[in-house]
Amino acid sequence: MCWLSTSSAFLHLHHLEEFIIPKKKKREKKEKKKKEEEEEEEEEEEEEDEGKRRKMKRKKKKKKKKKKKRKRKKKKRKRKKKKSKAHAHSAFAAGEGEDGCAISVSFPILSRAESTFLYSEEPYFVLVKDKKPSHTFLCTQEGPF
Structure with a gap:
């Protein structure tokens, strides 16, 4: 080139x-x-x-x-x-103890295994037989009677 x-x-x-x-x-x-x-x-x-x-x-x-x-x-x-x-709920109770003394307490309603429920004709009254102290209480939701 x-x-x-x-x-x-x-x-x-x-x-x-x-x-x-x-x-x-x-x-x-x-x-x-x-x-x-x-x-x-x-x-x-x-x-x-x-x-x-x-x-x-x-x-x-x-x-x-x-x-x-x-x-x-x-x-x-x-x-x-x-x-x-x-304590399902507590109801007021009044009853008689074993020794015959009158009792008026706020009573805890326990489970069915521990308590027997007997309903009366009136709607607010429940008969509760507690097995432990063997007392029978007449309970009312309104208060002690």
């Missing part, structure tokens, strides 16, 4: 540059695109992972809530049992 003049050689080089540079730019664009795609994929994966994590967190929270609810219900049932066993 020594026969080429400097201006034509310059043109030739210039042409080569024009041909090389766009190819380089294309390659850079492709690489850039590839990088962007990889980053997007990574972000999607992270989002999916985050979504899974959130989902798992929600599941755990729900499980915890259910467990708490069950525990509360259990406690409530236990309390109810205790209440019904010890």
Whole structure:
């Protein structure tokens, strides 16, 4: 190529540059695109992972809530049992003790296993035979009579 003049050689080089540079730019664009795609994929994966994590967190929270609810219900049932066993409600009672003395007390009506209930015709009077002290009381919800 020594026969080429400097201006034509310059043109030739210039042409080569024009041909090389766009190819380089294309390659850079492709690489850039590839990088962007990889980053997007990574972000999607992270989002999916985050979504899974959130989902798992929600599941755990729900499980915890259910467990708490069950525990509360259990406690409530236990309390109810205790209440019904010890003091369903107390009624006023008046009666006679074993020694013949008159008794007038606020009497706790216990569970059916511990007491026998006999209802009279009048709605507010209940005859309660308590098995422990073996007293028979005539109880009324209105108060001692």
